[in-house]
Amino acid sequence: MxxxxxxxxxxxxxxxxxxxxxxxxxxxxxEFEITQEMVDASPYLQSVIPRLNQEYDTSEFAKDPPYRxxxxxxxxxxxxxxxxxxxxxxxxxxxxxxxxxxxxxxDAQASADIQVPQVEDLLAQEPDALILVPxxxxxxxxxxxxxxxxxxxxxxxxxxxxxDNFVTEVGTNLYAIGAxxxxxxxxxxxxxxxxxxxxxxxxxxxxxxxxxxxxAVFDSYGIELLDKQAGFWSPAEGKKIMETxxxxxxxxxxxIWSGGAQMVQGMISAYEDxxxxxxxxxxxxxxxxxxxxxxxxxxxxxAWMYPNAxxxxxxDAVIQILQGEPxxxxxxxxxxxxxxxxxxDAEAEDYYRPRWSDDVHGPVTMPxxxxxxxxxxxxxx
Amino acid sequence: xxxxxPYESATSVGGWPLRLRLFIANYGVYIALLALxxxxxVLTPRLYDxxxxxxxxxxxxxxGIVAIGQTLILLVAGLDLSVGGIFLMTSIVVADVTNxxxxxxxxxxxxxxxxxxxxxxxxxxxxxxxxxxxxxxTLGMLVLVKGAxxxxxxxxxxxxxxxxxxxxxxxxxxxxxxxxxxxxLNAAFIFVLRRTVYGRxxxxxxxxxxxxxxxxxxxxxxxxxxxxxGSCLAVASGIVLTGYVGYxxxxxxxxxELDSIAAAIVGGTAFVGGRGGLLGTIAGVLIIQILSTxxxxxxxxxxxxxxxxxxxxxxxxxLYSLANVEA
Numbered sequence: 001m002x003x004x005x006x007x008x009x010x011x012x013x014x015x016x017x018x019x020x021x022x023x024x025x026x027x028x029x030x031e032f033e034i035t036q037e038m039v040d041a042s043p044y045l046q047s048v049i050p051r052l053n054q055e056y057d058t059s060e061f062a063k064d065p066p067y068r069x070x071x072x073x074x075x076x077x078x079x080x081x082x083x084x085x086x087x088x089x090x091x092x093x094x095x096x097x098x099x100x101x102x103x104x105x106x107d108a109q110a111s112a113d114i115q116v117p118q119v120e121d122l123l124a125q126e127p128d129a130l131i132l133v134p135x136x137x138x139x140x141x142x143x144x145x146x147x148x149x150x151x152x153x154x155x156x157x158x159x160x161x162x163x164d165n166f167v168t169e170v171g172t173n174l175y176a177i178g179a180x181x182x183x184x185x186x187x188x189x190x191x192x193x194x195x196x197x198x199x200x201x202x203x204x205x206x207x208x209x210x211x212x213x214x215x216a217v218f219d220s221y222g223i224e225l226l227d228k229q230a231g232f233w234s235p236a237e238g239k240k241i242m243e244t245x246x247x248x249x250x251x252x253x254x255x256i257w258s259g260g261a262q263m264v265q266g267m268i269s270a271y272e273d274x275x276x277x278x279x280x281x282x283x284x285x286x287x288x289x290x291x292x293x294x295x296x297x298x299x300x301x302x303a304w305m306y307p308n309a310x311x312x313x314x315x316d317a318v319i320q321i322l323q324g325e326p327x328x329x330x331x332x333x334x335x336x337x338x339x340x341x342x343x344x345d346a347e348a349e350d351y352y353r354p355r356w357s358d359d360v361h362g363p364v365t366m367p368x369x370x371x372x373x374x375x376x377x378x379x380x381x
Numbered sequence: 382x383x384x385x386x387p388y389e390s391a392t393s394v395g396g397w398p399l400r401l402r403l404f405i406a407n408y409g410v411y412i413a414l415l416a417l418x419x420x421x422x423v424l425t426p427r428l429y430d431x432x433x434x435x436x437x438x439x440x441x442x443x444x445g446i447v448a449i450g451q452t453l454i455l456l457v458a459g460l461d462l463s464v465g466g467i468f469l470m471t472s473i474v475v476a477d478v479t480n481x482x483x484x485x486x487x488x489x490x491x492x493x494x495x496x497x498x499x500x501x502x503x504x505x506x507x508x509x510x511x512x513x514x515x516x517x518x519t520l521g522m523l524v525l526v527k528g529a530x531x532x533x534x535x536x537x538x539x540x541x542x543x544x545x546x547x548x549x550x551x552x553x554x555x556x557x558x559x560x561x562x563x564x565x566l567n568a569a570f571i572f573v574l575r576r577t578v579y580g581r582x583x584x585x586x587x588x589x590x591x592x593x594x595x596x597x598x599x600x601x602x603x604x605x606x607x608x609x610x611g612s613c614l615a616v617a618s619g620i621v622l623t624g625y626v627g628y629x630x631x632x633x634x635x636x637x638e639l640d641s642i643a644a645a646i647v648g649g650t651a652f653v654g655g656r657g658g659l660l661g662t663i664a665g666v667l668i669i670q671i672l673s674t675x676x677x678x679x680x681x682x683x684x685x686x687x688x689x690x691x692x693x694x695x696x697x698x699x700l701y702s703l704a705n706v707e708a
Contacts, residue, residue, distance in 0.1 A: 076531050078631055079539070202683060230683040234632040236622065240440060244677040247433040262630075269627055273550040274432075289628065358628070359539050375539065 030302075030342070032183035034176075038216045044175050044209045047164060051329035056167045061153045062324025063128065066101035069318055070127035070152075071311075072119050074135065075107030079359035079376075084133070084158075084308035086374055090366045091312045099319065112136030119143040123150055129318045131311070134159045137205035153321045157314035158306070160205050167321055170314045170331045174206060177304050178213030178259075180342065181282035184302040185255045188280045191221050193254035196245055198231040198238060198267070198283075200259040207233075207259050214257055226253065231263035238266025246274050258283030261290035261303070268293045286343075286351050289358030295348050303351075305340040307333060309365040339363050354378075402703075409700055410648050410664040417671055425678040433674065435552045441670035442559035443625065444640055445663065447618040449563075449570055450611030451641040452662045454515075456574075456587045457604050458654025460642065462519040463504055464615035466526030467497055468634030469538065471619025473530055476540030476629045483545040493616045500526060501612030505605030523638075538629040546624030559621045566614070571659050583607060587654030643690070644669050647697040668693065 039045045071088055074081040085105075092103045106122050108115035112135040120143065122130065130152050134140040141163040147154050148165050156169040185195060197214065200207030207230075218225060226249055231238040238258075245253065258264050261284050271278045277299070284290050284303030294301055310333045320327050334340055340363055343351060351362065360376050371377050421428040428437070447464055454461045471493045478489035500522060507518035530538070549558045574580035585593040586603045594600045622633050648665030650657025672693060676686040 076535075082535065227677075227680045228682075229677065232632060232635075234635070235628050235630045236626045236633055236635075239626060241677060243436045243440070244433070244674055247430060247436050248427055248678055250432075265628060266626065269550070273552075357539050358541070374535065 030180045030184045030187065032179050032217055033220070034179070034216075035220070038220075041216070042175060042212055043162075044160065044205075044212065047160070048169075048173060048175070048330055051164075051169070054329040055326045056321075056329050057326055058153065058167065058321040059324045061129070061151075061167075061321050063322055065099050065322070066097060067099065067128045067319070067322050068102040068104065068126075069100055069129050069131065069315070070104040070106070070122040070125070071131045072106040072108065072115060072122055072133065074133045074158075075109045077110035080306075080308050080361045081110070082374065083361060083364065083376070084311050086370060087309050087364075087366055088311045088315065090370050091315050095315070095319070100315075108133075108135050110135060112139040115140065116143055119147070123147055123152060127152060128322055129153045129155065131155045131157050131314045131318060132161075133157050134161050134205070136203070137162045153318070155314050155317050155321070158206075158310060160209070168317055168327050168329050168331055170310055170317060170333060172306070172332050172334060174209040175213035175216075178210030179217045180213075181210075181257055181302060181304065182214040182217035184344075185257055185280060185282045186217070186221060186223070188300060188302075189255040191223065193223075194226050194249070194252050195223065195255050195257060196226050196249070196253055197228040197257040198241060198259060198263050199228065200231070200233045200263075202230045210259050231259070231266070233260045233262050235262050235266035235269070238263030239270045240266075242267040242270035243273070246270055246276065251276070253279055255280045255282070261285035261287040264290055264301075265293055268297055272297070286362040287358075288353055288356040288360045288362070291348055291352040292358065294345060295352060299345065301345045301348075302342065303344070304342045305363065306361070307337060307340045307363050308361055309337065309363060310340075312365060313337070337363065337365075405700060405703075406649065410661050410668070410697070413647075413697070414664045414668050414671075417668060417675075421671065421675055425675045427678055428671070428675060431554055433678075435555045435557065437667075437670055437674050438555050438560045439550075439552065439557045439625075440674075441666050442557070442563040443618055443621055443634075444637055444644060444670060445563040445666040446559070446566060446621065447615050447634075447637055448641040448644040448662050448666050449566055449659060450614030452645040452648070452650050452657065452659055453570070453574075453583065453607045454611045455642070455645050455650045455652065456583050456654055456657060457607050458515075458587050458590070458652075459508060459604065459608065460515040460519060461504060461608065461611050461615075462516070462638050463500055463522035463526060464611065464618075464641065465634065465638035466523045466530065467500060467612055467615040468619040468622055468637065469631065470496060470500075470526055470530050471616050472542075472623040472626075472629045472633050473534060473538050473540070475546070475620065475623050476538075476542050479541070479543045481541030481543050483543045486543050486545055490616075490620060493620065494613055497612040497616035497619075498609050501609035502605065504612070505601075505608035508608065509601040509604050538631050540629055542623055542627050542629065546620070547627060549621050549624035550627075559625075562617070562621065566617070567659055567663060574658060579603075584655055587651075587656075589655070640669055643694045647694060649701070665697075 073085055092100050104122055104125055104127055106118040108118055115135045116139055130147050132154055134156060137160055141161045144154050144161050145163055145165050154166040156166055158171055160169060199211045229241045231241055258281060264281055264284055278297055280300040282302045284301040286305050313331060313333055313336050317327060317331060355377050357376050357378050427433055451461060474493040475489045478492055479485040504519050504522050507513040508515050582598050582603050585598055586600050590600055626633060644665035645662045647668055648661030672689055676689060
């Protein structure tokens, strides 16, 4: 609720021209200013900010349980998505057949091309509601609008589309996350630092929106980056690029902004090979492999969380919609999962889980037995 | 046996003089490499730092090893897209079999090589015995291998890579294990292609399959063996990549299957088989890798990098076409 209050203050202060946003707490507290110019330049902020204060009247969707719910997920692609799906199945089971009688699932294999027809197939089965993890903001806009026209309420989970014609979105303000990472780097290193930036996959909304927020903050300080490249959320790409950066800039590098922890693992490996000390890195996550490397190498970092367990919030939202209860048009997962907050290297040990395998992204809300079934628990020695 | 220049037999009427055409066809890629290196002295002088050269050579080796196999396959008028799946398969096998234990690296490598050989055998049998076009056969195999790895890992490749594979990250000035492996494999296969009966048969099959068959060459066996070699070289590249990343990355080696074809084509190996060789492919690999590093040093966006790579491939094919030899 504190976050909502901050956003409301933020909206009010926008009327005065600028807004101070605070994200995180304790050692991870970062404050940065979002100006009216930033909002004017960002379609994402223009979409999210009004929705922070809106509710959707869902009475038209009200019906008695049990419900048939469709999930168009990212699907088989990486550990984040595997745990997302595992959380979904576990939570549906937890809700029971009295609430969810049928759970329809679409596996997009992280591709918008696959997901678009898949959503059509799911809608053809006339579900009571659709949860969508959009693989492309533009590509999935039309299917979302068709679902709403068909009377199927749509909950966007973990990412956005380019239309506002859906019921609610569960996620977090990705622009603010990108901006926060940049601001932490500037606070830690100083405005005159030389920074590098590695983004995720160009064209995906999660990556593009974070990049937009970060660049806005760097620009507001007049900082010119040494370089910006796409690392495709891949350790291998991250390492290749970092090796060249190290050869080119070497000790000049004061800090690095990264759009994901996977790429940071590649960066760490490149620094290790070059036998150089690692500068502050903004862009870690609660990913066990990243945390293990970070603790081992002991460098300064700022991490954020994008919990795959947010699917449980998306499922709760669907139930609320189908019960005809009004629902906020933007649900920040931090309100429901306060543990999913940013943290720094000072808390790395607290977030590292020795029993989790390297690819587990936390926080995890499933019981350990489920993690073990999926092979995500390391055998104790 | 002396080996003919790749385009010794090219003749045509009209267009550029024959000597110029042959010169471009035979030496164009080396001139292009030289021009690129000269351009780098002005555009990105940092390319000549020892550290940068070491990075370029190490990254070129990853592409280069798989490009050797791709060149062999192109020489028999084939093509192999399935190598894209072999990288991840290799990485998964290494992590799964060893679970981080150094002493199990050799068995893991042997298992990966056996699986790779099986994939190559499948490609070869489909192309020769079932007469499936190489593009379709190897694309199908790529999907099959990727599907099998996803089914095996439930979509979550994991496990630990043994520390000993980290040796591929060590450099002594510009020398590194991947570079030595690449150079060694090149030397071996150049010898095989130029100095052995098997090498002559590879060129003969690629030049004219019916003539080769009529002259008593076991065409199918040669083609199948080349596909198996190509897959095993992809496994070797996959092992180097796994050690390089130190992590089972779902996207490991992404794009190398197409880059390896591009390197061979830019290096002058004909798409229709029978012409070309590994020296050209080495130059092609270096051109692609140096361009990629130069683009990074210049801070060019990824989109521009793709455009440059595309233009180089198109430029090479156009040049060979203008020289009136098939590429």
